[in-house]
Amino acid sequence: MRRSTHLALGAIAALCTGGVAAPATAAWEPVRPVEFIVPAGTGGGADQMARTIQGIVTKHTLMKQPLVVINKSGGAGGEGFLDVKGSGGNPHKIIITLSNLFTTPLATGIPFSWKDLTPVAMLALDEFVLWVNADKPYKTAKEYIDAVKAAPAGSIKMGGTGSKQEDQIITVAVEKAVGTKFTYIPYKGGGEVAVQLVGNHVDSTVNNPIEAVAQWRGGKLRPLCVFDAKPMAYDEPIADGKAWKDIPTCKSAGLDMEYLMLRGIFMAPRATKDQVEYYVELFKKIRATPEWQDFMKSGAFNTTFLTGAEYAKWVEAEDKRHQALMKEAGFLAPSN
């Protein structure tokens, strides 16, 4: 009896909204504050991006409801993903992802896959650069690789963010390409990794541009090559008259590895088309602001923007690739 009343009410409600909201102009809009989940700690790359977005939305009043950033970093971000997965049908929750979208379920075995979420848009891709201390004699990636090859296996230390995540995946790929072993030392955050390199506590890192740019400008670190198919687009000089554009690709130095990290947005399961459309439009507006463009420039981001089926296809391919990379590196959780 109860259920049938519910159904009846639902039907009436559906009729009403269908009847009233049929014109395309009356699209869905948030009616409550929107939670913006960051599956990482405060101060990291994803957190910075989320807080920049929050700032832009507030400054340009792009939303009628507030956007609230919430960090859920537990279990390498698993906490955040499971939270959004469990909020099916709640359109007031979005999540920004990094590569832990793929690596965390594989490495920890928590019950989650990106397919549980609704893809909204790819905002940008983060680059990875091979860095060494500026006091070291290596001027090119090749010189460094030759030195690594000459040293006993395991004596060269590579610092990176987190364990069994993107930095370590790249390290393993470099090991394969070079044919030697690094000692990989995981740290909590990218900024800390860069400073450990400045202090010579590790020998090289694969920091994202934004994590190491300040030390590069200060003359403490030297970029050797970028793990991308083509050099980065930004030609404004950063240090010693060199720009991001002048950093050669690692492939050209004999390190055949390309890796870009997703900075994308997902919604909770069972989001309607209208709701996804609302957020896509919102992020289009955000991307048009000068603040966003400055942010992209400061971090030398790859500004590819994808939505809908194209985005889902990209994520799916990337998921397959991570499965292969993680399996090869022996990073899969025992239960997988």
Next chain:
Amino acid sequence: MEELVNLFHGFAVALQPFNIMVMVLGIVLGVIIGVLPGLGGANGVAILLPLTFSMPPTSAIIMLSCIYWGALFGGAITSILFNIPGEPWSVATTFDGYPMAQQGKAGEALTAAFTSSFVGALFAVVMITLVAPLVAGFALQFGPAEKFAVYFLAFCSFVGLSKEPPFKTIAAMMIGFALAAVGLDSITGQLRLTFGFTPLLNGFDFLIAVIGLFGIGEILLTMEEGLAFRGGKAKINLRVVLQTWKELPKYWMTSLRSCFIGCWMGVTPAGATPASFMSYGIAKRMAKNGKNFGKGEIEGVVAPETAAHAAGTSALLPMLSLGVPGSPTAAVLLGGLLIWGLQPGPMLFVEQKEFVWGLIASMYLGNIVGLIVVLTCVPIFAAILRVPFSIIAPLILVLCAIGAYSVHSSTFDVMLMLVFGVIGYLLKKCNYPLAPLVLAIVLGDKAEEAFRQSLLGSQGSFGVFLSNPLVSTIMILGLIALFWSLIQEGYSRLRSAATA
């Protein structure tokens, strides 16, 4: 001398009427944030960050750093009045602050805490002004081994402090280590001790444990003892501030020592929490009436508060010059800097002089404004203890629950807090000390991480902990602190043997 010229220029920036208004607003908001346990400086700054985007960068960072100062001041209030530390570094303040409040000396304890905070912060700011470039380089020498050595020193200077039997102290500490181990193993990237139970992914957050163990546990104890706050007869007028000030200069030595400990720990990436514990531990050993520590000794409030604020302030130095935040709050501030296009790092001091010196000048002024604001409120805070228990206890419970919830926005944490409350009550009834347990929860996973990172780097050789003068010195200091009582005893025996 160029620094001083820059600084005066900075004062001119910070003293603009709009900036002073922003400063007062920031301090008041900060104190409110600090008083609410669990909300904490980091969350507070994060929530208020977007508010500042419409301001010029210098005003914005002045406001945010004043919220930070305010939260540092505010954290002491609940520690002293209700035994609920709002921030990790306020834990050591409860040891003597709360007994003082129970003896009706809440006003004295609050005045001592606020004044010491101010002294510590001022000392650190002067240091930042004069020796910033030198000190910034020092932080670079801290790799994993050095960091572990600092944590080791913090633990060692705290062991053996407790009045309880050593085995109870060790048992409490081990429980703390076990709790700290739950969650993600950051070295292997795998989950441990979660037993497939998702809410445990995050491990046991320090704040939830502390709110439960101290706050809820204390309420349970008070209920058992007759439903009334002791210390209701606290003097509530401003004279108490002046009277306490007369007494404080006696503790100049403790204060100075705590300033140095604080600055040193703040510049190294260890931070304010180990600084406050270490400073308390060393003060207890060095002070004349060290035996009375824990029973409401004003010096036991001075030591941790001075060190915590010296550390909290000097932690901003590595943030500005290296881009590495020394505390979670500093991390959020760092995010703010980036949004305004200010890239922290070695070049910030060169390229953004006006901003950097405006910020440093605001540290001076913000702390003075903060001290005036909180000191005038001392009578109001002390008067809270006169409110009947039946009214205040439910309010505290609600505040605790909100605090626990807001850490991760999770209702599971509220239940966890209640469980910790019962555990805290039982441990207190059985005379297990809570402080070592808390210390182990706060620093346990960090110490473990640094230890394993060091051994990874040295390929398993323990020699790494004695591999250079810096790390060796800290480790040896730690060992001395650990065996201090034995050394002292041996020394006095030698002396008595010599005289005999």
